Amino acid sequence: MLTVAWLVPALPLAGFLLLVVFGRRLGEAAAGWLATAACTGAFVVAVGCLLDLASRPQDQRSDVTTLFTWIPVGSLNVELGFLVDPLSMTMMLFVTGIGALIHLYSIGYMHGDPKFSKFFLYLNLFVFSMLMLVMGDNLVVTFLGWEGVGACSYFLISFWQTREAAASAAKKAFVTNRIGDWGFMLAMFLTFQAVGSLNYADLNGAAAGLAGSTATAIAVLLFVGAMGKSAQLPLSVWLPDAMAGPTPVSALIHAATMVTAGVYLLCRVSPLLHEVPNVGTAIAVVGIVTALWAATVAIAQNDIKKVLAYSTVSQLGFMFIAVGSGAYVAAVFHMVTHAFFKALLFLGSGSVIHGVHDEQDMRRMGALRKLMPITYITFMIGFLAIAGIPPFAGFWSKDEILAAAFQKSTPLWVATFVAAGLTAFYMTRQVIMVFFGEARWKHEPAPTLSAAGHDDPEQGHVVTPHESSWLMTLPLVVLAVLATFGGLFNLPFWDGTRRLEHWLDPVLGEAEVPLTLSTSTLIVLALSAVAISLVGIGTGYLVYERRRVRAFEPAVFADGWYLDRSIGRFAGGPGMAAFEGVAWFDSHVVDGAVNGVAGGVRWSAERLRRTQTGFVRNYALGIAVGAVLLLVWFATRGGF
Amino acid sequence: MNVLPVLAELRVTASWYLVLGAMLFSIGSVGLLVRRNPLVMFMCVELMLNAVNLSFVTLARALDDVGGQTAVFFVLVVAAAEVVVGLGIVVAIMRRRPGANADDLSMLRG
Amino acid sequence: MTVETVVFLIAATIVLVGAVGVIVRAHPVHAALSLVLTLFGIAVLFVAQNADFLAAVQVIVYAGAIVVLFLFVIMLLGVDQAENLRIEPFRLQRPAALVTGVALFALLLLAIVQGEITGQKSAGGQLSGEEANIMVLARSLFSDYVFAFEVTSVLLVIAVVGTVILARRPPREVADETGAVER
Numbered sequence: 001m002l003t004v005a006w007l008v009p010a011l012p013l014a015g016f017l018l019l020v021v022f023g024r025r026l027g028e029a030a031a032g033w034l035a036t037a038a039c040t041g042a043f044v045v046a047v048g049c050l051l052d053l054a055s056r057p058q059d060q061r062s063d064v065t066t067l068f069t070w071i072p073v074g075s076l077n078v079e080l081g082f083l084v085d086p087l088s089m090t091m092m093l094f095v096t097g098i099g100a101l102i103h104l105y106s107i108g109y110m111h112g113d114p115k116f117s118k119f120f121l122y123l124n125l126f127v128f129s130m131l132m133l134v135m136g137d138n139l140v141v142t143f144l145g146w147e148g149v150g151a152c153s154y155f156l157i158s159f160w161q162t163r164e165a166a167a168s169a170a171k172k173a174f175v176t177n178r179i180g181d182w183g184f185m186l187a188m189f190l191t192f193q194a195v196g197s198l199n200y201a202d203l204n205g206a207a208a209g210l211a212g213s214t215a216t217a218i219a220v221l222l223f224v225g226a227m228g229k230s231a232q233l234p235l236s237v238w239l240p241d242a243m244a245g246p247t248p249v250s251a252l253i254h255a256a257t258m259v260t261a262g263v264y265l266l267c268r269v270s271p272l273l274h275e276v277p278n279v280g281t282a283i284a285v286v287g288i289v290t291a292l293w294a295a296t297v298a299i300a301q302n303d304i305k306k307v308l309a310y311s312t313v314s315q316l317g318f319m320f321i322a323v324g325s326g327a328y329v330a331a332v333f334h335m336v337t338h339a340f341f342k343a344l345l346f347l348g349s350g351s352v353i354h355g356v357h358d359e360q361d362m363r364r365m366g367a368l369r370k371l372m373p374i375t376y377i378t379f380m381i382g383f384l385a386i387a388g389i390p391p392f393a394g395f396w397s398k399d400e401i402l403a404a405a406f407q408k409s410t411p412l413w414v415a416t417f418v419a420a421g422l423t424a425f426y427m428t429r430q431v432i433m434v435f436f437g438e439a440r441w442k443h444e445p446a447p448t449l450s451a452a453g454h455d456d457p458e459q460g461h462v463v464t465p466h467e468s469s470w471l472m473t474l475p476l477v478v479l480a481v482l483a484t485f486g487g488l489f490n491l492p493f494w495d496g497t498r499r500l501e502h503w504l505d506p507v508l509g510e511a512e513v514p515l516t517l518s519t520s521t522l523i524v525l526a527l528s529a530v531a532i533s534l535v536g537i538g539t540g541y542l543v544y545e546r547r548r549v550r551a552f553e554p555a556v557f558a559d560g561w562y563l564d565r566s567i568g569r570f571a572g573g574p575g576m577a578a579f580e581g582v583a584w585f586d587s588h589v590v591d592g593a594v595n596g597v598a599g600g601v602r603w604s605a606e607r608l609r610r611t612q613t614g615f616v617r618n619y620a621l622g623i624a625v626g627a628v629l630l631l632v633w634f635a636t637r638g639g640f
Numbered sequence: 641m642n643v644l645p646v647l648a649e650l651r652v653t654a655s656w657y658l659v660l661g662a663m664l665f666s667i668g669s670v671g672l673l674v675r676r677n678p679l680v681m682f683m684c685v686e687l688m689l690n691a692v693n694l695s696f697v698t699l700a701r702a703l704d705d706v707g708g709q710t711a712v713f714f715v716l717v718v719a720a721a722e723v724v725v726g727l728g729i730v731v732a733i734m735r736r737r738p739g740a741n742a743d744d745l746s747m748l749r750g
Numbered sequence: 751m752t753v754e755t756v757v758f759l760i761a762a763t764i765v766l767v768g769a770v771g772v773i774v775r776a777h778p779v780h781a782a783l784s785l786v787l788t789l790f791g792i793a794v795l796f797v798a799q800n801a802d803f804l805a806a807v808q809v810i811v812y813a814g815a816i817v818v819l820f821l822f823v824i825m826l827l828g829v830d831q832a833e834n835l836r837i838e839p840f841r842l843q844r845p846a847a848l849v850t851g852v853a854l855f856a857l858l859l860l861a862i863v864q865g866e867i868t869g870q871k872s873a874g875g876q877l878s879g880e881e882a883n884i885m886v887l888a889r890s891l892f893s894d895y896v897f898a899f900e901v902t903s904v905l906l907v908i909a910v911v912g913t914v915i916l917a918r919r920p921p922r923e924v925a926d927e928t929g930a931v932e933r
Binding site for chain 3: 650651652654655656657658659660662663664665666667668669670671673674675676677679680682683684686687690693694697698699700701702703704705706707709710712713714716717718719720721722723724725727728729730731732734735738741743
Binding site: 613614620621 | 676742743
């Protein structure tokens with residue numbers, strides 16, 4: 001099966017192409033089923049590849065399939081190759097698996113939308129790009145996927161393109177990503193210059209021999225790329241705005257897959273990161289700052305999706321803390337469990353939004369648990385997972401990260417600990433506002449945060465919320481099961497249960513910083529993690545359900561610590577001035593030089609024209625002067 | 641008068657002839673550049689050719705080699721042919737435009 | 751002070767006077783006569799250097815034929831107006847020409863003074879031997895340089911033919927009673 005590993009990206013690509021040509025003709029439902037089938041097919045092939053890979057002995061679990069030589073230019077030889085090893089296998093599985101579930105969900109969610117088939121076309125293209133990203137065996141194929149997911153993100157965020165918010169958000173996402181891409185590209189150039197090849201195998205192999213400054217530069221630049229894609233500060237501004245897109249998009253792209261591309265990239269080059277521990281520290285610092293920032297902002301958000309968006313940013317920060325601390329396995333573990341519960345939460349929120357007829361403001365929800373039972377139960381499971389309550393998946397992965405942070409530095413652990421508590425707190429707030437309390441949706445609807453693409457003809461009416469169709473609830477249930485039992489992948493009890501760690505060992509093993517904490521320390525850390533989660537939940541309960549303590553939602557949190565505003569002011573003010581300066585430089589100095597050359601040529605030609613008098617005697621004089629000069633040369637240099 | 645012994649010892653060497661040839665050549669080239677009448681310009685060319693002939697003969701004597709004289713022979717023949725053709729051209733032009741000189745040829749003016 | 755020295759000095763003077771005359775005289779006929787003076791001087795110098803045959807050829811061909819040709823053309827075509835040497839359309843031309851001439855002479859002088867005459871002696875044929883000059887010259891001409899000799903003879907033919915065509919008057923058409931064109 002490994003020989004047809006290329007089928008995994010090929011099936012979504014085929015789905016995309018078929019939908020481009022026949023999408024509109026297939027119409028609703030059929031287009032969706034075709035796309036879902038493509039994605040599911042890819043998942044099946046991926047499972048086949050997994051079985052094939054797992055059947056090999058551990059040190060041979062790496063398969064490279066080269067389709068063709070893509071860019072042979074001089075000493076640069078870039079091939080379109082797929083690398084199937086445990087790390088990429090893991091990514092492939094959850095990209096296609098969760099992708100398939102979300103495709104199924106979208107058939108129900110996008111029901112009635114006039115651009116139904118186009119949505120699935122983009123979704124398939126996205127899955128294809130993401131697979132290229134994770135399966136590429138060199139930086140260029142990854143970059144191809146990187147750019148592809150960025151483009152699909154743009155298309156999908158602005159899917160309802162007539163809405164100003166969506167169009168602006170898409171542009172913002174693309175431009176912010178571009179800054180990250182700049183870092184990625186520079187890293188590629190440096191890599192080629194230092195190593196002579198863009199293959200991961202060559203880069204990782206040569207990592208130990210690179211000069212310190214080169215390795216640091218490449219690592220930092222790749223991290224800049226990761227910051228853009230994975231929405232870390234200060235490039236995090238695009239993700240909350242991206243919620244203007246349809247909810248399945250938020251679930252697939254901005255929770256489960258695309259945003260994890262940054263983490264994947266850093267894990268892929270972990271041997272390089274291993275050589276530059278200072279960069280690791282920097283990564284961890286960025287991670288924790290982002291995590292804390294996003295957690296505080298999430299406390300004050302009222303849009304159901306925005307809370308989850310900031311939560312995603314925060315959880316990504318956790319993953320980067322793990323990467324920075326050398327715990328790559330923990331980062332991947334959390335990436336997987338996060339994919340499960342965050343997708344679950346987003347899809348659940350989509351179900352809620354549909355249920356309350358496209359209302360997204362949580363202040364207009366409440367007491368939905370009896371009216372939307374399946375959504376409620378699955379959402380609660382996702383909530384418990386993200387809050388870090390055992391035995392749900394999130395607890396195990398978050399605990400690993402906390403342990404790694406503790407080993408790296410105590411202040412780092414303290415900050416992470418606080419962030420974990422905040423996570424539990426704001427999720428509790430969300431759950432209470434949506435599913436408990438009084439049924440605020442019964443009040444007169446006012447024109448606040450409106451949601452989906454079609455105008456609600458029921459403005460002014462109060463309709464009872466309803467549960468969603470099986471197309472939407474089935475994926476919720478599947479994801480809930482995964483969120484419950486996902487922890488089994490890597491239980492820390494003894495060596496035999498650390499399945500994911502062993503699975504990823506051939507790839508990440510040498511760079512991984514092993515946990516040297518004593519078992520008693522680990523138990524204490526685990527218990528304290530549970531404790532802070534319970535404290536967070538309890539506090540949330542007291543503030544929002546019991547109303548014993550007043551809610552603390554200052555404007556500075558709600559406004560994202562004024563990050564957006566300051567960026568706007570900077571870009572509009574000094575940024576603009578700088579741009580004007582650069583533009584001036586371009587038009588006067590650069591263009592001036594070019595035009596100056598042309599002008600100079602014209603000026604000198606004008607002067608030289610005078611020698612063409614047309615009179616023979618002048619030309620004869622020229623010949624005579626030439627002869628004299630020749631003799632001068634002989635006199636001075638040649639010697640008589 | 642003590643200049644007479646010096647004068648008595650004066651011998652003509654090859655260099656003297658060569659210097660004379662150089663002078664003749666320079667005079668010819670100056671004339672070519674200054675005069676406008678085509679026939680006079682031609683005569684200046686003849687001066688230059690004669691200077692070259694003189695140099696050839698001098699060197700033939702210095703090297704005791706008849707090749708120099710052979711060269712003069714050929715120069716003479718070719719100069720004659722050149723004069724014939726050149727004067728033919730001058731005649732052809734002068735018939736149409738009496739009083740033409742070298743400066744009338746200015747169509748190559750840039 | 752040998753004979754050769756005296757001869758040289760006198761002949762050199764004649765040559766230079768004639769050369770300056772060529773370039774200075776406004777009237778073309780005067781310039782042609784100065785040229786004759788120069789050519790005679792050169793011929794004398796040829797004799798002084800034991801190039802008898804060449805001296806003879808110089809007088810016959812150059813002074814006798816070429817200069818006569820010049821004079822014929824000058825007189826037949828009426829180009830006997832003196833050139834107005836006072837005016838010079840390009841102000842730069844005369845000074846530049848003078849400077850160039852002086853520079854040329856100076857450099858040649860430098861070459862002559864600094865340089866040595868090197869080369870294989872008697873490569874073509876010995877001049878200073880017993881044989882008469884014309885014999886040695888003839889031998890060189892018809893053995894080593896026979897190809898060039900033949901080519902120059904062709905050249906002469908070409909020159910003559912070409913000039914005849916060049917100087918021909920263009921044919922005028924004359925019609926007779928029958929209307930046919932007669933040339």
